[in-house]
Amino acid sequence: MEKKDKEMEALAAEIISGMKDWRAQNPKATFAEIERETMKRMAALQARLMAEIACDSEAREWEAGAGPQCPECGERMKGVGKHKRKLQASGGSEVELEREYARCPACGAGFFPSG
Ligand SMILES: [Zn+2]
Structure with missing residues (x-):
């Protein structure tokens, strides 16, 4: 498995354990509050995954000599x-990418590349 896949699995595991901790600290949270908290955390994983997928195809295309055209x-x-x-990312989370x-x-x- 690639290193970045492992990183993403670690991020998913972090979200799961983080939500369990959050639930323990907020035992009276409503369903709507749980949903909001879950979505906020999932947004970070979603952004990361989207970016990884985008970067992968980018790098492959560029290696094949199909790089972007020079704007100059x-x-x-x-x-x-x-x-x-x-x-x-949407939801306000910031992701650092290579x-x-x-x-x-x-x-x-x-x-x-933009985006
Ligand atoms: Zn040029």
């Missing part, structure tokens, strides 16, 4: 490795 000169850009980047970063071989412009 129109040359085909090349993936030059991963850079850390923060992404805002995104593929591209550079233009012709003019040197850099490119981070």
Whole structure:
């Protein structure tokens, strides 16, 4: 199994145990409150999973020579490795990701995929 899959499993396990702790601290929580708390925590996992899936296809395409087009000169850009980047997910959670970063071989412009 890949390292990032393990990280995601750890995140899921953290949500489950975190919800159990939260329930223990909030024994009188209503169903609506439980739902809200669960969704808030799940949003972090959802954002992470979405980003992982997006990054995977990105990296594969770029390796195959189908990098994004340079916004400056129109040359085909090349993936030059991963850079850390923060992404805002719905529900307000922030996820730090390693995104593929591209550079233009012709003019040197850099490119981070959006979203
Ligand atoms: Zn360029």
